[in-house]
Amino acid sequence: MExxxxxxxxxxxxxxxxxxxxxxxxxxxxxxxxxxxxxxxxGDVIPYSTALHFLFSRAPPDVRPPYQVMEWSISRYSRWLDEHQSQRERLNMLRGALENYVNSVRAKQGTEFADIYPQMVKLLQKGMEKHSVTQ
Structure with a gap:
């Protein structure tokens, strides 16, 4: 790209x-x-939400990104991101997608989460602390 x-x-x-x-x-x-x-x-150069989106792209299909959870098209989600520049709003949306994943695992009475999930939660928590996202 450079x-x-x-x-x-x-x-x-x-x-x-x-x-x-x-x-x-x-x-x-x-x-x-x-x-x-x-x-x-x-958190310094790369926003937490950008890193989390990258991890969603690497996650297995059952860890659905926010636009799939919301049943939005990619273009609609892209517009939403353009209109919601704050990390607080973006992290809340990403948190909802991760909560959806946890609920789907529990609904299937699963006991294990995808290997990538702990890293996603770790980044989300760091971002939430830095941007004071309400729980």
């Missing part, structure tokens, strides 16, 4: 926070879930 952007800008660093986010995210793409959850970039 190579595609560089002809359009004299200095890609002039893109500011968007560029910093891209650079910080790149090393996480092929890391395991624990490394991602422990990354110091998350």
């Amino acid at each position: 190579l595609a952007i560089s002809p359009l800008c004299k200095r890609v660093t002039d893109l500011g926070s968007s560029y910093r986010l891209l650079r910080a995210f790149r090393p996480l793409l092929f890391q395991n879930d624990v490394v991602i959850g422990d990354s110091p970039s998350i």
